[in-house]
Amino acid sequence: MLRPCRHGAAKYGIDPGLWQSHMCGLCLGLRDGGGQLARAATNTDAIVLSLLTEAQADTPAPRRTAGPCPLRGMRTARVPVGASAPVRLAATASLLLGSAKVQDHIDDGDTRPRLHRPMRRVATNWSAGAYAHAAEIGLDIGPLVATIEAQAGTERRIAAAPGPSGSSDLDELTVASRRCAAEFFAHTAVLAGRPDNAGPLRAAGAEFGRIAHLADALTDYAADAAADRFNPLTATATPPAAAYDLVRESDRSLRESLRTAGLTRVPALRWALLDPLATALRRLGAVVAAPAGASIRPTAGARNSTDRDAPPRRPGAGESIQLILTQYCTGYACCADHTNPCSGEQRKSWTSRGCNCSNCCDCAGCCSDCGGCCGGDGCCCGCCDCSC
Known part of the structure; x- marks a missing residue:
């Protein structure tokens, strides 16, 4: 929270x-x-x-x-x-x-x-x-x-x-x-x-x-x-x-x-x-x-955009184990795989566009037009809730 x-x-x-x-x-x-x-x-x-x-x-x-x-x-x-x-x-x-x-x-x-x-x-x-x-x-x-x-x-x-x-x-x-x-x-x-x-x-x-x-x-x-x-x-x-x-x-x-x-x-x-x-x-x-x-x-947390309206379902074995490993997100899960929570776009490297993902929280900037707060380059890394 x-x-x-x-x-x-x-x-x-x-x-x-x-x-x-x-x-x-x-x-x-x-x-x-x-x-x-x-x-x-x-x-x-x-x-x-x-x-x-x-x-x-x-x-x-x-x-x-x-x-x-x-x-x-x-x-x-x-x-x-x-x-x-x-x-x-x-x-x-x-x-x-x-x-x-x-x-x-x-x-x-x-x-x-x-x-x-x-x-x-x-x-x-x-x-x-x-x-x-x-x-x-x-x-x-x-x-x-x-x-x-x-x-x-x-x-x-x-x-x-x-x-x-x-x-x-x-x-x-x-x-x-x-x-x-x-x-x-x-x-x-x-x-x-x-x-x-x-x-x-x-x-x-x-x-x-x-x-x-x-x-x-x-x-x-x-x-x-x-x-x-x-x-x-x-x-x-x-x-x-x-x-x-x-x-x-x-x-x-x-x-x-x-x-x-x-x-x-x-x-x-x-x-x-x-x-x-x-x-x-x-x-x-x-x-x-x-x-x-x-x-x-x-x-808190982020879901892939394609899953947002899907009906609830019982997790499989791999997902159940993940419940343990990511029960409390360390703050980076949303961009550890470089997935934009709004568009579903995935980036390929840890430093996409020269931006370090070490402080990405929930990437709300991707959804809240926070480009000015985050540097204006379209990268959500480092932007948390950007309430600016």
């Missing part, structure tokens, strides 16, 4: 490589703690935890030089050390949420039965890794895991006996998201030595969790209805417009909480958290305002 625009960093006087630096630190920290496959759990939204911790600390996290990587155009980079507190916190969140998401795909029947065992093994290993990272930074995630595990039962109960529109069931369905995000946000203050910020950040995190949950529900609303899948809005008879109002309310509350903590004027947080949230809300507004049946580009 959070995709800071590389070209928006200049107005804040920020190094545009800051976000990528923290993402690479997280990716390598996951590798060092859990092996190569753990890197697939990299959660781009979790990077804000690393940035938030560093923004409150007196000194930035120690850096090291990372080796060449294809996602950086085979260049080295200075990244936060994997053993640093900001990276461990982001790694804990990534592994915990990645484990829950993989298990959710199994429970929902999105994968073939023969893949359940290897996928459960991945989920178990990621969960164990989350516990290990959390122990290193003094965070007790046991209650969070219990809340996540109770989510499936809550969904089954509400789906079996849906309440009337406006019931408290929707709040109950977002408990896991709100509680997890609240504790992770609050722990950034603990790690940064700013305990006074823990309360406001816990409140901000709870609102962020609700935004993330409802944004996912709004984005998938039509597809879930077509596939007869569980959706929090359908199960609670909540109209999309009402859910969007709740998202806007949470956004206002989140900003007020950050203002209480004195963090709304921190350039890195405005660039990496507040501006992307504003962009996400605009996109959700387009989803809500679109006529029924219209094809609206989702807030």
Whole structure:
């Protein structure tokens, strides 16, 4: 959901490589703690935890030089050390949420039965890794895991006996998201030595969790209805417009909480958290305002243009494995194969038109006439949401 625009960093006087630096630190920290496959759990939204911790600390996290990587155009980079507190916190969140998401795909029947065992093994290993990272930074995630595990039962109960529109069931369905995000946000203050910020950040995190949950529900609303899948809005008879109002309310509350903590004027947080949230809300507004049946580009990820109106289907074996490997897009999946999400055009090299693809997020510029923001050469690489 959070995709800071590389070209928006200049107005804040920020190094545009800051976000990528923290993402690479997280990716390598996951590798060092859990092996190569753990890197697939990299959660781009979790990077804000690393940035938030560093923004409150007196000194930035120690850096090291990372080796060449294809996602950086085979260049080295200075990244936060994997053993640093900001990276461990982001790694804990990534592994915990990645484990829950993989298990959710199994429970929902999105994968073939023969893949359940290897996928459960991945989920178990990621969960164990989350516990290990959390122990290193003094965070007790046991209650969070219990809340996540109770989510499936809550969904089954509400789906079996849906309440009337406006019931408290929707709040109950977002408990896991709100509680997890609240504790992770609050722990950034603990790690940064700013305990006074823990309360406001816990409140901000709870609102962020609700935004993330409802944004996912709004984005998938039509597809879930077509596939007869569980959706929090359908199960609670909540109209999309009402859910969007709740998202806007949470956004206002989140900003007020950050203002209480004195963090709304921190350039890195405005660039990496507040501006992307504003962009996400605009996109959700387009989803809500679109006529029924219209094809609206989702807030995260990208699909080939020829697949946008195709009916939902059960993924094959190769696609099911990919659910694990790309569960949380590292930010480059949309252009790793150089596919324009609008035209379907594929480019042949990593540096097409002399443009390095190391900072391509969701290539929205391809759809939003963002050529001026991205240099005017028609290349979407490096252009994230380009809200310019």
